[in-house]
Amino acid sequence: MMHSSDSQWPEVSFEERMATAHFDVHPHAHIVVNSAVCADCTSRECVVACPANLFVPTSDGGVVFNYEQCFECGTCYLVCNQEGAISWSYPEGGHGIVFRRT
Amino acid sequence: MSDRTQHAANPDVDVDVIVVGAGPAGSCAAIALARAGFSVVLLERGPFPGSKNMYGGVVYPRILDELIPRWYDEAPVQRWITRRSTMVMTDTQAMSIDFRNDAWAAPPYNGATAYRPDFDHWLAGHAESAGAQLLCSTTATGLLRDRSGAVTGVTTDRPDGDLTARLVIACDGVNSFLAKDAGLYREVAAKHYTLGVKETIGLPKEVIDERFGVRGREGVDIEIIGCTSGVNGGGFVYTNLDTVAVGVVLKLPALAAQQLRPEQIIAKMKTHSAIAPLVEGGELKEYSAHLIPEAGLSMMPKLATAGLLVAGDAAALCLAAGIWLEGVNFAMASGMYAGQAAAEALRRGDTSEQGLAGYERRLTETFVLRDHRKLRRAPALVLSDRVQHRYPQMVAAVVERMFRVDNPDPKPGLRRILAQERKRAGVRRRDLARDGWAGLRTFG
Ligand SMILES: Cc1cc2nc3c(=O)[nH]c(=O)nc-3n(C[C@H](O)[C@H](O)[C@H](O)COP(=O)(O)OP(=O)(O)OC[C@H]3O[C@@H](n4cnc5c(N)ncnc54)[C@H](O)[C@@H]3O)c2cc1C
Numbered sequence: 194m195m196h197s198s199d200s201q202w203p204e205v206s207f208e209e210r211m212a213t214a215h216f217d218v219h220p221h222a223h224i225v226v227n228s229a230v231c232a233d234c235t236s237r238e239c240v241v242a243c244p245a246n247l248f249v250p251t252s253d254g255g256v257v258f259n260y261e262q263c264f265e266c267g268t269c270y271l272v273c274n275q276e277g278a279i280s281w282s283y284p285e286g287g288h289g290i291v292f293r294r295t
Numbered sequence: 296m297s298d299r300t301q302h303a304a305n306p307d308v309d310v311d312v313i314v315v316g317a318g319p320a321g322s323c324a325a326i327a328l329a330r331a332g333f334s335v336v337l338l339e340r341g342p343f344p345g346s347k348n349m350y351g352g353v354v355y356p357r358i359l360d361e362l363i364p365r366w367y368d369e370a371p372v373q374r375w376i377t378r379r380s381t382m383v384m385t386d387t388q389a390m391s392i393d394f395r396n397d398a399w400a401a402p403p404y405n406g407a408t409a410y411r412p413d414f415d416h417w418l419a420g421h422a423e424s425a426g427a428q429l430l431c432s433t434t435a436t437g438l439l440r441d442r443s444g445a446v447t448g449v450t451t452d453r454p455d456g457d458l459t460a461r462l463v464i465a466c467d468g469v470n471s472f473l474a475k476d477a478g479l480y481r482e483v484a485a486k487h488y489t490l491g492v493k494e495t496i497g498l499p500k501e502v503i504d505e506r507f508g509v510r511g512r513e514g515v516d517i518e519i520i521g522c523t524s525g526v527n528g529g530g531f532v533y534t535n536l537d538t539v540a541v542g543v544v545l546k547l548p549a550l551a552a553q554q555l556r557p558e559q560i561i562a563k564m565k566t567h568s569a570i571a572p573l574v575e576g577g578e579l580k581e582y583s584a585h586l587i588p589e590a591g592l593s594m595m596p597k598l599a600t601a602g603l604l605v606a607g608d609a610a611a612l613c614l615a616a617g618i619w620l621e622g623v624n625f626a627m628a629s630g631m632y633a634g635q636a637a638a639e640a641l642r643r644g645d646t647s648e649q650g651l652a653g654y655e656r657r658l659t660e661t662f663v664l665r666d667h668r669k670l671r672r673a674p675a676l677v678l679s680d681r682v683q684h685r686y687p688q689m690v691a692a693v694v695e696r697m698f699r700v701d702n703p704d705p706k707p708g709l710r711r712i713l714a715q716e717r718k719r720a721g722v723r724r725r726d727l728a729r730d731g732w733a734g735l736r737t738f739g
């Protein structure tokens with residue numbers, strides 16, 4: 194259902210949304226996704242469930258992943274049904290997401 | 296690492312106790328132990344306590360009476376909750392039970408909204424004042440064990456990484472890799488978790504006061520069912536001083552099995568006529584996400600093994616039972632009891648699994664496990680398809696027909712409306728009776 198004032202109150206773009214969260218990015222990726230496994234995955238649970246939208250399907254049928262704006266929530270490794278697709282750890286101490294008004 | 300840590304009673308270890316995670320569980324464990332005279336290192340992977348932590352927004356700190364008397368004079372609170380609404384909605388309808396209690400605006404208070412980066416930071420400060428050593432920007436990467444398998448410390452991502460102790464308390468939150476490492480979880484499955492996503496929306500304080508019907512430091516807590524676009528879960532709206540927190544919690548398998556992304560589900564909820572007037576015109580200040588261990592007793596791990604205790608979300612002690620979403624108080628309490636039981640075990644010099652049994656005993660005797668036992672059926676019931684999808688339709692339809700004036704037709708009888716709307720919503724009488732009974736047994 195759309196509310197009448199929607200037009201005066203547009204949703205922010207996903208990029209602007211993510212720009213509201215602060216990340217102290219470490220040069221080393223804390224989550225590594227094995228694209229060879231993803232290429233054979235048809236369910237793609239991570240794509241819809243990752244709150245930061247970090248799993249992006251590519252035109253050639255693969256999935257690309259970027260760790261930089263990760264909330265470190267754990268959703269992806271829990272919903273992924275393929276063994277060996279995601280190797281998950283926390284970023285090095287002091288890095289990654291820094292919440293402020295949560 | 297021994298140069299940086301306090302001296303333990305036993306010269307073979309760096310410190311008496313390592314507490315991993317400076318969330319509410321870890322800080323309360325550290326306060327209890329440091330006050331009992333033990334040397335404690337409190338490890339936190341974030342740059343400061345609370346920096347990794349997100350929740351809906353209401354803390355119930357009564358349990359702190361024991362550790363920090365008159366906590367309410369100093370805790371970094373946004374607003375004191377004086378109004379609680381439970382809302383059931385369909386796409387175009389909403390029904391609320393709205394409760395106001397003036398007494399909750401004054402000491403000793405009840406619940407309060409607070410930002411976790413403020414609240415957790417404040418609580419960890421008490422652990423430091425009690426004598427615990429807080430080490431931020433340090434991730435525990437695994438457990439150290441002796442030949443018998445007993446936990447003897449942790450590895451960290453610091454250059455001089457290993458840290459040894461007589462006892463480790465894992466308060467490392469919902470993903471607890473330490474509890475998993477120790478083999479305390481029987482099963483780790485997506486079905487036991489919900490994802491919470493939230494928007495912190497900025498609005499002037501006077502606008503929030505006016506829209507939510509409160510004044511001064513009074514605040515509002517709204518829990519919503521039927522607002523998650525068909526994905527099993529629920530929603531919330533909480534008032535801070537000059538922001539409103541709006542979010543949804545979504546059952547993981549159900550979320551992953553459909554097409555709407557989490558932020559789209561929030562966006563849809565915000566367009567509802569019962570929510571839009573509360574938040575429109577506000578500016579998105581922060582978007583955030585975090586998991587909740589949702590399944591209560593049915594997912595709970597073993598709480599202790601030789602040299603290790605597990606508390607808070609790491610032990611799935613968060614209570615997620617529909618109208619209640621309480622985790623911070625369960626974390627503070629379980630952390631405090633873990634600290635007390637650990638002190639007892641260290642004094643006796645027995646940190647074997649039996650030696651640590653005082654922890655589970657304390658949880659069993661207090662609200663921590665009593666509430667979980669009493670409400671053990673609640674998570675499954677509240678997240679069931681009937682409660683999530685059919686009952687909101689049915690309730691809204693019944694109420695609509697009770698309040699609709701259809702002159703010249705006379706008012707229909709309630710019993711007839713109920714029977715008709717039950718059928719229309721596709722609810723069998725047997726299931727309604729069974730769910731009603733389950734609800735009574737669960738919540739009654
Ligand atoms: C969307 C949402 C809404 C919620 N709403 C409410 C609510 O309104 N009221 C309520 O009471 N509860 C609520 N909860 C639940 C509540 O947030 C948790 O139950 C509570 O935070 C648990 O506290 P904890 O100390 O056990 O864990 P956490 O608060 O998660 O703290 C764990 C700490 O450990 C640190 N850590 C983790 N791993 C490591 C490691 N390896 N090394 C070093 N440090 C580590 C983390 O950085 C963190 O600081 C909500 C949760 C969510 C997600």
Ligand code: SF4
Pocket residue numbers: 226230231232234235236237238239240248256272273274275278279
């Ligand atoms: S991460 Fe897992 S769920 Fe996502 S595409 Fe790869 S294999 Fe599939």
Ligand code: SF4
Pocket residue numbers: 224242243244245246247262263264265266267268269270
């Ligand atoms: S941990 Fe959460 S935010 Fe990070 S990639 Fe996985 S699902 Fe996305």
